Amino acid sequence: MPESVALATIEASRKSLGNPSSMHWAGREARRLLDDARDCLADFLGVEPGSIVFTSGGSESNNLAIAGHLLRVAKNAQKQKVITTAIEHPSVLKTLEFWCDQLDFDLLTISPRENGVVDASDIIRKLDDATAMVCMMWANNETGIIQPAAEIVSACRTRNIPVLIDAVQVLGKAPMDLAKLDADFVSLSAHKIGGPKGVGCLVVRRGSTLLPWLLGGGQERGRRSGTENVAGAVGFAHALGCKDxxxxxxxxxxxxxxxxxxxxxxxxxxxxxxxxxxxxxxxxxxxxxxxxxxxxxxxxxxxxxxxxxxxxxxxxxxxxxxxxxxxxxxxxxxxxxxxxxxxxxxxxxxxxxxxxxxxxxxxxxxx
Ligand SMILES: Cc1ncc(COP(=O)(O)O)c(C=O)c1O
Incomplete structure (x- = not known):
């Protein structure tokens, strides 16, 4: 973690005495820090601030997108299958296995070619009206190999199939324009770019909906309850572009x-x-x-x-x-x-x- 990020995180811990949901001056100060961090992240990613849901990291973001979407469409008898790849992070693979089993979706797992790249056509060929969701990573966390995320998102968009892109390994490592990508859900994590551990976000495209999965006070526009990690969010925002x-x-x-x-x-x-x-x-x-x-x-x-x-x-x-x-x-x-x-x-x-x-x-x- 760069020194400037560590200092910004500590400073935010000291300054955010209140709960961002509280009405008093201390709460308002914490809210301001959180809002500034959200604006900064949105600006960097090219998305609207309202599309960012702060989470505890990439794993939670993947869990939120998968559970939040599959729980929502589970009652639609026409939607029966979910497509993913065999090289996903466990926070996608294990979560999909769990929810597909609980909610009776068929899980279709596409293998990469020998060179480590999943061929986009292997996924696109399987897209149909029964597809409830596609979940795939943009870059693999073990090999670093870049996957055809943009091609998959574009194919899914024309067929109106929601797609989760796990972009945890791409942030800061390769050009990323989320407005252009236009995925329904994108997972990010702060610690991969020198930010604090235990903070990340899910970017939710305008018009894409999820059922909340963590219930309680309705924070993050009702999408993720729990008092926000203000210092973590500030540290995340400070880490953007910090390490070259x-x-x-x-x-x-x-x-x-x-x-x-x-x-x-x-x-x-x-x-x-x-x-x-x-x-x-x-x-x-x-x-x-x-x-x-x-x-x-x-x-x-x-x-x-x-x-x-x-x-x-x-x-x-x-x-x-x-x-x-x-x-x-x-x-x-x-x-x-x-x-x-x-x-x-x-x-x-x-x-x-x-x-x-x-x-x-x-x-x-x-x-
Ligand atoms: C591709 C990918 N997805 C998700 C995660 C999980 O992120 P986190 O450690 O923030 O939970 C990682 C972490 O290494 C990852 O590499």
Missing amino acids: FSQCVSVRDYFESELLKYMPDVTVYGQAVQRVGNTSMFAVPGMDGETLLMQLDLAGFAVASGSACSSGKREPSHVLQAMGVDVRLARSSLRVSFGPEHQNVDADALVRELLRIRMLLRKMAGL
């Missing part, structure tokens, strides 16, 4: 070229297609991703593996599996995210450390 992620791409590309130079057996995912510039996902054959992660952690590197914990068992990345990557190779994968603060020397240090760890692990295995 455009510099990451050269360090990321340098890292991948050095990695392949010293470890030519490594597979880097998504190099041939469009990706956001800060993400690199690769597999080191013969190595376990979790073990690499722990060894790198000991050396001070914070990286991720694509695996997820399911029923106490480590499952390899569902994204790589959906791309048809062999399970053993998927288990050898790591995901590295670069920030504007990183330079080529950091990439060099990471490659050196990976080489050292691989040598060490091979030695320990008697290879």
Whole structure:
């Protein structure tokens, strides 16, 4: 989090003594801070302030759009199916599985092609009068691969099918014009751009409706009850445009070229297609991703593996599996995210450390 964002968040905590719903001076001051943050976000995204629903982050935004829409259309017997992709974030996949099961919708999950991109025509072909909703991401959180969000929104709009775009990984990383995109629902999260954790928003297009899912005081125009996180919203607004992620791409590309130079057996995912510039996902054959992660952690590197914990068992990345990557190779994968603060020397240090760890692990295995 940039210092200026941290300071703005703390300052807003101090200043927003009142509850933004209260009528007294302290409440009005908190309301003003919240309204200013909403205006700033709306201006940045090219949408109306009234379309922004502040939430606790990307997960809640996805939950709100999915539950809020499906609960609303559940009584319409004609709407029977929901379409998504196999590479969505769990906050979309698990939420859809839950609500489709509860409300009796058929869930159609489209796989990406081998290159990690979901072919728009694979979704468009399935759109029909029975489609209640389409939910898809704009950029994948594991591989960084950009998905054809605009094409899907445009196809859905002509057929009057509501669409949720999970844009959490695109904000700040690639150009984003939400007015042009014109999706019914767009999910965003502050911490992906150096804002505070636990705050985000759902952008709801004018004319698109949801049933509220979090009930109570009717905040956020009745769409999300609960006293608003004023300091979080202010921090989110301050973080917009604060970090210049455009510099990451050269360090990321340098890292991948050095990695392949010293470890030519490594597979880097998504190099041939469009990706956001800060993400690199690769597999080191013969190595376990979790073990690499722990060894790198000991050396001070914070990286991720694509695996997820399911029923106490480590499952390899569902994204790589959906791309048809062999399970053993998927288990050898790591995901590295670069920030504007990183330079080529950091990439060099990471490659050196990976080489050292691989040598060490091979030695320990008697290879
Ligand atoms: C694509 C995507 N969607 C949703 C989320 C969830 O966002 P949050 O952490 O704000 O709940 C993430 C978080 O990593 C993400 O990458």
